[in-house]
Amino acid sequence: MFVKSYKITEPKRFEIFIEDLNCDGILVRPEYLAVCKADIRYYLGNRDVNVLKKKFPMSLIHEATGVVIRDKSGEFEPGQRVVMLPCLKADCDNTKCIKCVRNDDKLLDNYCPESRFRSSNFDGFSKEIINTESEYLIKIPDGIGAEAVFSELISVGCCAMRRAGLWEKKEKKIAVWGDGIMGYIISLVAKYGIGADVSVVGLSPEKLAKFDFADTYFVNNIESMPNVSVAIEAVGGNAAASAVNQAIDKLCSGGKIILSGVSNDNAPINTRMVLEHGLTLMGTTRSVRCDFEKAVGLLTLPEFRERILRLVEGIDVIDNVNGYYRAFDDAAKSQALGKRIMKMVF
Amino acid sequence: MNVAVILAGGKGSRMGIIDMPKQFLEIYGKPVVIHTLESFDVNENIDAICVVCVKEWQNDLKVWLKEYDIRKVRWITDAGKTRQHSSLNALDAIKDSVSDDDIIVIHDAARPLVSQRIINDNIEKVKKYGACDTVIPAVDTIITSLDGEYIDSIPPRKEFYRGQTPQSFTYKIIRDSYDSYFSLPEDERPSMTDDCGLVLHGGKKIGLALGDRTNLKLTTMEDLLLIKSMIRANR
Numbered sequence: 001m002f003v004k005s006y007k008i009t010e011p012k013r014f015e016i017f018i019e020d021l022n023c024d025g026i027l028v029r030p031e032y033l034a035v036c037k038a039d040i041r042y043y044l045g046n047r048d049v050n051v052l053k054k055k056f057p058m059s060l061i062h063e064a065t066g067v068v069i070r071d072k073s074g075e076f077e078p079g080q081r082v083v084m085l086p087c088l089k090a091d092c093d094n095t096k097c098i099k100c101v102r103n104d105d106k107l108l109d110n111y112c113p114e115s116r117f118r119s120s121n122f123d124g125f126s127k128e129i130i131n132t133e134s135e136y137l138i139k140i141p142d143g144i145g146a147e148a149v150f151s152e153l154i155s156v157g158c159c160a161m162r163r164a165g166l167w168e169k170k171e172k173k174i175a176v177w178g179d180g181i182m183g184y185i186i187s188l189v190a191k192y193g194i195g196a197d198v199s200v201v202g203l204s205p206e207k208l209a210k211f212d213f214a215d216t217y218f219v220n221n222i223e224s225m226p227n228v229s230v231a232i233e234a235v236g237g238n239a240a241a242s243a244v245n246q247a248i249d250k251l252c253s254g255g256k257i258i259l260s261g262v263s264n265d266n267a268p269i270n271t272r273m274v275l276e277h278g279l280t281l282m283g284t285t286r287s288v289r290c291d292f293e294k295a296v297g298l299l300t301l302p303e304f305r306e307r308i309l310r311l312v313e314g315i316d317v318i319d320n321v322n323g324y325y326r327a328f329d330d331a332a333k334s335q336a337l338g339k340r341i342m343k344m345v346f
Numbered sequence: 347m348n349v350a351v352i353l354a355g356g357k358g359s360r361m362g363i364i365d366m367p368k369q370f371l372e373i374y375g376k377p378v379v380i381h382t383l384e385s386f387d388v389n390e391n392i393d394a395i396c397v398v399c400v401k402e403w404q405n406d407l408k409v410w411l412k413e414y415d416i417r418k419v420r421w422i423t424d425a426g427k428t429r430q431h432s433s434l435n436a437l438d439a440i441k442d443s444v445s446d447d448d449i450i451v452i453h454d455a456a457r458p459l460v461s462q463r464i465i466n467d468n469i470e471k472v473k474k475y476g477a478c479d480t481v482i483p484a485v486d487t488i489i490t491s492l493d494g495e496y497i498d499s500i501p502p503r504k505e506f507y508r509g510q511t512p513q514s515f516t517y518k519i520i521r522d523s524y525d526s527y528f529s530l531p532e533d534e535r536p537s538m539t540d541d542c543g544l545v546l547h548g549g550k551k552i553g554l555a556l557g558d559r560t561n562l563k564l565t566t567m568e569d570l571l572l573i574k575s576m577i578r579a580n581r
Contacts, residue, residue, distance in 0.1 A: 001384030001387075001388065002458060017578045018459065018578065020373075020376070020381075020577060023388065029390075067390070079390060128461065
């Protein structure tokens with residue numbers, strides 16, 4: 001059937017595409033979508049020109065919920081609300097890499113070089129209908145509304161915990177650098193998922209005030225902050241280096257730094273102290289199905305969900321491409337901790 | 347129950363193809379009528395579909411329904427000699443399965459680019475008004491000319507809309523309108539090009555549902571070229 005989508009064809013240019021959708025899988029109508037920083041980088045053209053040329057045209061958005069409209073297998077009833085997963089498994093014969101990562105439970109498909117990720121090297125969710133498979137859908141429990149669109153970000157936090165082995169070894173004290181949305185969500189996962197006491201280091205007093213479940217510290221005044229065994233960097237950009245260096249100073253010997261912020265530039269860090277204290281630096285990004293399952297499970301916890309609801313800055317009905325442009329322009333300018341959510345009507 | 351009536355009874359004489367009505371032409375390997383049916387088949391608010399089809403193509407249609415796994419078609423009925431007769435045939439075919447308040451969504455098979463939003467809007471508007479037409483505001487200046495040589499008037503553009511399909515009604519409204527229309531002697535029936543004209547003639551109010559400029563009707567070879575050029579390769 002013919003379906004419409006919005007695709008970015010060059011920076012700041014969306015076009016309406018009509019495509020003949022293959023209907024052999026489960027058909028899902030995207031319902032709530034949220035714009036991610038990565039989407040904004042594509043929109044503003046803040047990536048290498050040659051990289052963009054290879055990716056465009058492409059539908060953006062990888063944070064999405066949807067409504068199942070048809071599943072011939074009967075696993076999903078029509079009308080079932082679902083979280084849609086953006087990481088697509090590789091069609092790979094496991095012979096290309098020295099060691100396949102897909103069965104390593106600290107890595108999984110997320111780190112397979114042949115995997116695809118929506119709105120990165122494959123079309124995202126800005127489409128009238130998505131044809132997908134059950135392994136890329138998770139049912140949303142009753143009582144959870146548009147805030148389920150944050151499942152992807154929550155799953156990234158869950159992935160960080162999985163990568164660092166924190167689900168098994170419940171750390172009592174975790175420090176998070178970053179008072180943006182990723183810092184907020186990772187802190188929530190550390191608090192309500194791991195059960196840790198969480199310290200948060202940030203730059204904005206207004207944003208830090210919203211971390212009412214954690215001890216907060218202004219970035220220039222962390223002397224009183226206790227030492228921790230796990231530090232999570234959720235800053236990214238140019239400030240990532242100073243965040244990592246502060247974390248190095250606050251870690252106990254044998255401690256671990258989990259890097260989760262995206263930086264385009266190299267970061268000079270205090271490797272002497274890394275050596276002296278036997279620290280481990282670990283990168284984490286994105287997530288896979290098991291992380292999404294944890295994320296949706298966390299959303300059923302009232303205290304957790306209530307704090308995720310605070311991130312919903314409003315819901316905009318997007319029924320034409322002009323509204324879609326406005327959503328991206330607003331997201332690019334926004335300094336808010338939360339996000340406006342798009343309710344899609346094609 | 348919401349029933350879609352897909353009108354695939356046209357001869358397509360304006361296409362210049364004499365052996366195949368336009369709704370059975372293929373667009374990238376699939377008949378136009380199937381592209382259209384797929385949009386209604388997957389729609390959450392459509393419960394059943396009735397296809398009004400020219401008799402000699404009904405066997406082909408049945409084969410395609412299986413091939414493309416279209417599941418909601420419950421009735422295939424013969425095309426009539428006019429659009430009104432075709433719609434009437436559909437109303438007769440479904441009459442034992444519907445009640446007065448059920449919603450009937452009537453759509454041209456030759457408009458394969460109908461969106462889910464338009465279908466859903468039609469259903470919502472019928473719940474509100476009892477009847478609705480899918481329209482888009484006129485963007486060109488409208489000229490009237492009675493003799494085809496000189497302009498008679500240039501009416502205000504904002505009052506003009508272009509009618510598309512679907513056109514949707516409660517079963518009672520469209521049934522009563524048809525019964526009333528066909529109760530007139532044949533030479534007294536006003537000429538109508540669509541179902542809304544007939545309902546309006548019956549004195550009923552009809553609400554507006556916003557259509558889409560891409561909801562093109564395949565009428566001429568130029569339309570086929572346009573529609574094919576609008577569809578991009580999937581990835």
